[in-house]
Amino acid sequence: MYARVTHFDIDTVIIGMSDAVARFEAHVLPTLRAQPGYCGVCVLHNAEGRGLLVSYWESEEKAADAVASGFYDEQLRKFVTFYRQAPEREQFEVALLESPASLAAGSGRR
Secondary structure: OEEEEEEEEEOOOOOOHHHHHHHHHHHOHHHHHOOOOEEEEEEEEOOOOEEEEEEEEOOHHHHHHHHHOOHHHHHHHOOHHHEOOOOEEEEEEOOOOOOOHHHHOOOOOO
16 A cells, blocks of 8 residues: 655635635545545644645555546645645555544544
8 A cells, every 4th residue: 555645734824724624525535536546545734734635545556647647736726725835745655554443433534
């Protein structure tokens, strides 16, 4: 499994983090779920608007395909007016992944 990590910095004067996350859920998540090889996502942020978006992929190739197809850049454009600076992207092999028990039980986001 591979993970693509996007470092972001949202201008919270323009949009609050809860609104940014809701926008992600409404406008990005449905199309992300349809991408071949997609396995899940985790969004982390602090009150200042800095955060990480970690998407999980079946393979390095599937993660790279979502970038090469233009899908990744298309999703970033949906937030372009909210960034303080351009997001940065890295890709990693997942060595260990343990989900909280609440996620395994199906409770989802808190």
